[in-house]
Amino acid sequence: MKFLFTTFLLSLQFLCISTYAQNKYELNSGWKCSPIAKVKEDGSAISIPSYSLSSWIPAVVPGTVLTTMLENKQIPDPFFGMNNEKIPDIFKTGPDYYTYWFVKDFNETVKAGEQVWLHFRGVNYSFDIYLNGKKLNKKRHSGMFLRQSYNITSSLLKTGSNRLAVIVFPPDALGNANGGQGGDGTIAKNVAHQYVAGWDWIQPIRDRNTGIWDKVLIEKTGKINIKNPHIITLVPGQRKPDGAQKPATIKTTAELENPTDAPLKGVLQYVLDGKKISKEVTLKPKSTTEIALPDLKLENPKLWWPSGYGAQYLYNLKMQFLVNGTVSDEENINVGIREIQADWNSITRSKQISVNGQRVFIKGGNWIISDAMLRFTDARYDAEVRFHRDMNLNLLRIWGGALTERPEFYQACDKYGILVMQDFWGSGDCNGRWLDPMKKDDQWVRRNYPDDHGLFLESAADQIKMIRNYPSLAIWCGGNEITLPVDIMLPLRDTILPKLDGTRWFIDYSNSDDMSFNSLGGNGDGPYGIQPLKRFFEYKTWPFNSEIGSVGVGDYESLERFLPKENMIAPVYSEKTGKETVDSVWNYHKYIGYESYVGPYGKVKDLRDFGKKAQLINYDQYRSLMEGFSAHMWDWYTGVIIWKTQNPWTALRGQMYDYYLDPNACLYGLHNGSAPLHVMYNQADSTVMITNNTFKHQYDMMLNITAVDMNGKEKSLGQVFVEIGPSTARVILSIKNEIRELSKKEGMFLSLRLSTVKKEILSDNLYWLPDAEGAYSGLNKMPKADIDVQVRQSEKGKVEVTLSNPAKNPVAFFNRLALVDPKTKKRILPVFYDDNYVSVLPGEKKTVVMDYSQTAGELPLVSIDGWNVTEQFIPLK
Structure with missing residues (x-):
């Protein structure tokens, strides 16, 4: 099914905040690929431009083998119905089935004094690289979270027509997707993500996301290359968002690589807010040197604040290295001036987070990944993070069974004021916290996962360098519900992080006593299902709860996007047995039950009726959850993080909007209950x-x-x-x-x-x-409410809808607004509403503003469908 969100153009907004200098470009089209079974030649032959690729198929890069197969219609959409069961699983096929060659032809020449660099930002899991008949890597690269860079200046052909060939191998440990959390657990033997072997919220990813999953870039510099600039901002004292500010201190370092055979003298400098800081240096040949620049004392700075507390001001910092007055390399970095503190609240017995000296009550969501098949876009990142801002949340925790998020995700968090807690790559389920009969190895063996501890530490150091400059990044976390092995955790905590960052709180694991002292017993998180509303207010849970959540089924329009017609069947609850009868495809998509909670709204007539009543429950659950925690802030709690606020595939649990970016009532219940x-x-x-x-x-x-x-x-x-x-x-x-x-x-x-x-x-x-x-x-x-609906387009991409309810009417209750295609009546996605599922009291009116990416063609209709308001479609004026 094709949805209008594919035309969403928010990615244009990121052009002004890219951390890449203008001397970089992405190799993101024109790739071809072939499974190794169909290729007899080696990389030296394949990477010669004259080698024929006529039988090869178009490849998706960045992407995975499955995304390429899906694009070429070799597999059905694994997110629809039971299609995932039709795709061969790598554990049964063996690794060769999903081992692929990827080839890219590109034009590039070298001028005198130039250096050309090839950057891989993420490949899963191991790979060899060839360029124009020559192998670039001496040893095969492994690890999903380790960037690779090559100076390819001498390998480029004089004609300018070059060929890059990459063979990508699946993870070393494939993991048996046996239905356990992370399957049989052996997926965690790799330095990679764990959910791909299946979890209680997702089915297995059949190729385990094998592929060139992140960006491939070409960079051109002069003789010196600037690498891994590091910006630290110090904001002493307790600040307020408004008024004049005392000075802030900017501390800056950068690595400078001199690949030439001669020492080079030059000037490293940057400009921020019109202030220039510089240092003259001499760089040894064939070396990389870290240089510290003098501190900048910035007068009356504009500060960066979390959403709801102040503005998210970002300065542009332009860093350059000059040789004889000529720019050799340049990097542009957005800098948010803020300082994160974490201290112990002795009343709650948990950590509390402060920004610029002001404590912030954490209202967070757990984030898995934007797309389970790693189809990342700037536009989708922007939309999803914006939804979290619209929920009035102020933090996202990146769960440890997934990955280090991409720079574009942090750019969106910087923009919308969402703090980030970043887990490293471990989980209690796979890494041995619990005895688990589904796991292949016992707890003692699993506690030592992954197999290569050195690769883990090397990857962690690299990922820290990649994302440490983003002001939204607030907390590092060792792993999900378990510490990393001691010989990983201690070097990471005591050596690597202090050296490479040193400005953020490191917590050893997500529900550690250091974060939230667990005096109540249990595992320190949850519960995860539907709860009586009063429980959120009267039951004292963990004082900084890293995971607690509820239901999240969408309405009829959401469900029909991924459920076959024959499976569009509402669950049926039996008062006698106390259980629900649920369709098998719903169970496959990990449905969490509404059980007896639908009954008080009346007997369910059909699936559309179930979806409408489920939204009432959704709204109440998440409004009350956040109200209950907020009611006890600073005496019971310092924060709460909802499990979870989004799904990277078409699951039927824990989501404020569906995979297609269509919000449900959970989002607006949170929007209400989390209001500042x-x-x-x-x-x-x-x-x-x-x-x-x-x-x-x-x-x-x-x-x-x-x-x-x-x-x-x-x-x-x-x-x-x-x-x-x-x-x-x-x-x-x-x-x-x-x-x-x-x-x-x-x-x-x-x-x-x-x-x-x-x-x-x-x-x-x-x-x-x-x-x-x-x-x-x-x-x-309730009697029907006959209301007046006025709609107008206030500007391009903005629609105002005013609902007026006459004085003697009943409440016009729980109205779901949408923008729909005038021909199909299907919702346009995504649309951002300043409120939804709105009710209007008698004699009053309410205006809702809709924001969407307007394209050429016929204007959409506004749809409204309420509990006691008849569905109608209104054209825009």
């Missing part, structure tokens, strides 16, 4: 509370508490002026008796609002509460 200034209803004790996740004291706010029945009749439960200090949660009053009385018959709506003295709304929160039996009986009896 938020009024809320405590589901456990029926108090009204306010949380303030900003650095500002909020004064003179009017709190309005209103009960609304199913016919739209309103009753005031209180009106009072309130104030709240910065980074604080406080109880305002209890409405327990009023709620019990008003909701007992058929449930009710509870409207909570904070407004300024000018009656501008600061926080708006509407709850639907059950009757005395715990059922939402009134919702199924």
Whole structure:
């Protein structure tokens, strides 16, 4: 199925923030490939430009063998239905089946004084390289997370027509995908990602993502090449986002490579905010030298802050090396001036994170990977990180069973103000924390995975250098739910990180006592399924919970994208057995059950009805999750990280939007419950509370508490002026008796609002509460709400939709807005909404702004479909 998000052009925004100088370009098209079984010649012959490639097929680079096979229609889409079962698994075929040659012809010549470099940013798992008949590497390269660079100046042909040939071998340990977490666990013998052998949220990736999975680049320099520049920003004291700032200090180093046979003298310099810092150096021949530049004291700097707390200002730093006044090489780096601190909160007994001296309550999500088959794009990274900003989250944790994220991901996090906790590559499941009969090796053997500890440390050092300059990167983590082997962890913690970074907190593993003292027993994370709403408020979990989550099934429109028609069947819950009957394809896509939680909304009629009711549950689950943690910030908790907020394939669990970038109600429940200034209803004790996740004291706010029945009749439960200090949660009053009385018959709506003295709304929160039996009986009896919908295009790519509900109507409840194709009525993806699943009280109006990438052609329609509002499609004006 083709979706309109393929035309999404957000990648253009990244052209202005690339860390590459203009002397680099990517080899990302025109590749050809062939399985080794069809190739008799060796690399020396294949890499001669005259060698015929007529029988070879087009290859996807960056990409994997599977992405190439999919592009050439050799396999079905593994994300649809049961198609993944139709693709041969490498454990059964053997490695040769997915061992491929990749060839690229390119034009490049060398001028006098130039050096030409070939860079590989990621290959899985091992490979040999040939250029114009010559092998470039003396020893086969291994390791998914180790960049490789070659000076190819002398290997280029004078005609300018060159051929690069790369043979890529699968991981050494293929891993038996036997249904366990990481299959039989042996996938962790490699220095690579582990989820490819299958997990409880994904089926196995059949080629284990073998291929040239990340960028291949050509770089041209003068005689000196700048490598791995390192920028450290020091922001002493406690700062505020507004007003004049005391100075910040910029500390800078860079590696300078001199590949020539003679010593070279020159000047290393950079310019930031109009200030130039320079140093004259002499570089020995055939050497790489790290040079430290003098510190820059930057007056009145513009600081970088996490989302919700301040702006994300980025300076451009231009670094150059000059020989006799001529630029030999140049690198452009975006610099966010900020400082990360981590200290112990003795009340919660957990770490708390501060930025620029101000503690930040962490509201995070667990991120797996953008695409399970490693099809990464700037546009998709931008869209996904933007969704997390729109959820009012401020951190993403990169889970240890995946990979070190790509620079483009961090660029998006820098842009949107999302802090990052980066795990290294280990997991409790594969690396031996638990006794597991699904694993091939016992715990003692698995505790020593991977096989090559030296390769792990070399790869870690390289990846640290690759991403350490991004201001969003806040925390390093040794592994997921387990420490790395001691002879990896100690050198990493005590030597490599202090030398190569030294500015960020390193936590030994994701639920370590050093992060969150686990006085409650258990593994220190979870639970992962649906929970009673009051539990989020009254049950004290771990004080910095690295993994806790709930359900996440999309609606009918989402499900039909990857479920065959015959499997579009709603789960059926039995009160008698207490179990759900679930379609087999749903189980294959890792469905987590809604069980008895759908029943209170009435008997499910069909799948469309199930999807609509599931969204009510989704919204409530994630709103209450974040409200419950925020209600106890700084006394019970210093942070929470949701497991998980996105899926890299078409799974039926733990996601705020689906694989196709279509948001569900989870996203907007979080958007509401995570708002920086938020009024809320405590589901456990029926108090009204306010949380303030900003650095500002909020004064003179009017709190309005209103009960609304199913016919739209309103009753005031209180009106009072309130104030709240910065980074604080406080109880305002209890409405327990009023709620019990008003909701007992058929449930009710509870409207909570904070407004300024000018009656501008600061926080708006509407709850639907059950009757005395715990059922939402009134919702199924609600009269229809005939509302007025006005739409207009305010500017290119922006649409405003205003919903007006007449005074004597009932609440216009839970309206899902979308932009759709005028011919097919299918949703345009992605679209970013400033709110969705919105409700409008009688006599009021609400405006929603939609942001999308507008293309040439017919304008989309606006669709609206509510609980008691008839579906309609409205053309743009």
